[in-house]
Amino acid sequence: MIKINGSEGEGGGQVLRTSASLSLVTGQSFQITDIRGKREKPGMMRQHVTSIEAACAISESTCEGLDIGTSEITFRPGAVKAGNYNFAVGTAGSTNLVLQTVLPPLLFADGPSHITLEGGTHNMMAPPYDFIERSFLPIINRMGPTVSARLVRHGFYPRGGGKIEIDITPSPLTRIESLDRGALRSVKGTAMFAGLPFEIAEREVKAARKVLGWDEDAIGVRELPEDQGPGNILLLEAEYDQVTEIVSGFGKLGLKAERLAKTAANRMKGYMESEAFAGPYLADQLLVPFALAGGGSFTTVKPSQHARTGADIIERFTGRKFEFDQQESGVFVVRSST
Known part of the structure; x- marks a missing residue:
């Protein structure tokens, strides 16, 4: 037990x-x-x-x-x-x-x-x-x-x-090495909303585009049926040869559209300016399958406390440890080992 x-x-x-x-x-x-x-x-x-x-x-x-x-x-x-x-x-x-x-x-x-x-x-x-x-x-x-x-x-x-x-x-899960994300293929964003004013999404698009410098047609607006709301999310996506990073910002009462968009856009900008394979969400998710595959490694931005806690629990059940080694470039190499 x-x-x-x-x-x-x-x-x-x-x-x-x-x-x-x-x-x-x-x-x-x-x-x-x-x-x-x-x-x-x-x-x-x-x-x-x-x-x-x-x-x-x-x-x-x-x-x-x-x-x-x-x-x-x-x-x-x-x-x-x-x-x-x-x-x-x-x-x-x-x-x-x-x-x-x-x-x-x-x-x-x-x-x-x-x-x-x-x-x-x-x-x-x-x-x-x-x-x-x-x-x-x-x-x-x-x-x-x-x-x-x-x-x-x-x-x-x-x-x-x-x-x-x-x-x-x-x-059976096969171990893989995910150290390089490859070349950037495309970027896109969507301000999605339901049961809310259209101008909220427009303001998010404008603010995100200003931070990221993406082309005007790279970020758009999508309105969902009203009965699926109220709700709002800004999705920003960068597709590379080996991985796709998705950053999200959720609308809530009291949070201005511009602030939501700037926060999400700066997170995406930080990821794109790094050399990391995995963003913070993906790094969290990869720990369990990599341990169950018997090893493997990937690069990521600074590991969160969430990721380190997950690694501790994984070790309790599988005996596999994770090492988080920071490189000169600033990215961390995460390795699974016995």
């Missing part, structure tokens, strides 16, 4: 999701206390409960203490089974965070799986769907499996109501 203090390191829901995912892959039980102990509202929220329920549903696992608001659970993993699964967060909680929990074990299942996830697809507390589809999954597919994603309906905070579908054809 692996015992984990959920307030360690970054102290968020990642500790819980990574533990459940790796428990299913390695067959090791775990007990976690003080779940999300460093959050303003500690304990399990709806999306965290759904993540653990999903982990149990794709296997013969049991979980003691599972409930909204609880701060301690004991998880005993069972055999993972391929199949057709439908999981509803029930709020604007992130569908992508539920996917993070069940995808790694289903990559090792005995057959293909189809997953339908309902809830938030564009949530400020998690990577948006677009990142999962165009940044993360292409790397997973390069490692051996075949995973495709389809967005059926957008779901913004606070309404939710989004829906995505994932098809998974498992295959």
Whole structure:
């Protein structure tokens, strides 16, 4: 039984999701206390409960203490089974965070799986769907499996109501080296909104273009049906030969369109001015598959506390350590080793 203090390191829901995912892959039980102990509202929220329920549903696992608001659970993993699964967060909680929990074990299942996830697809507390589809999954597919994603309906905070579908054809994970992102192919951006004034998106486009210096036709506006809102997100995308980086900025009450756009644009500018393969979101996501592949390396910008906490949990379950070595260029080389 692996015992984990959920307030360690970054102290968020990642500790819980990574533990459940790796428990299913390695067959090791775990007990976690003080779940999300460093959050303003500690304990399990709806999306965290759904993540653990999903982990149990794709296997013969049991979980003691599972409930909204609880701060301690004991998880005993069972055999993972391929199949057709439908999981509803029930709020604007992130569908992508539920996917993070069940995808790694289903990559090792005995057959293909189809997953339908309902809830938030564009949530400020998690990577948006677009990142999962165009940044993360292409790397997973390069490692051996075949995973495709389809967005059926957008779901913004606070309404939710989004829906995505994932098809998974498992295959052994092959280690890869991702040190060079290659040449820049294209850049583009979209200010997406639903149920809000058009001028908000226009102001975001103008402000982002000013920071990045991109051509006028590189960043556009997309209006979604009003019943999919209210919601707003600015998506900035840079496609390289080997990887696509997506930076997002989420609209919320009290946050000016110009400030949202400048923050997102400066994050993208910082990434493009570096030599890193992975931005901070992608670096977080690559740790588990690289460990399960038995090694590999990638370059990234300065690793977040989120990434370092994830690396600590991975080591508890797999014995694999991650090294974060800063280079003279300023980028970090992240390596998985025993």
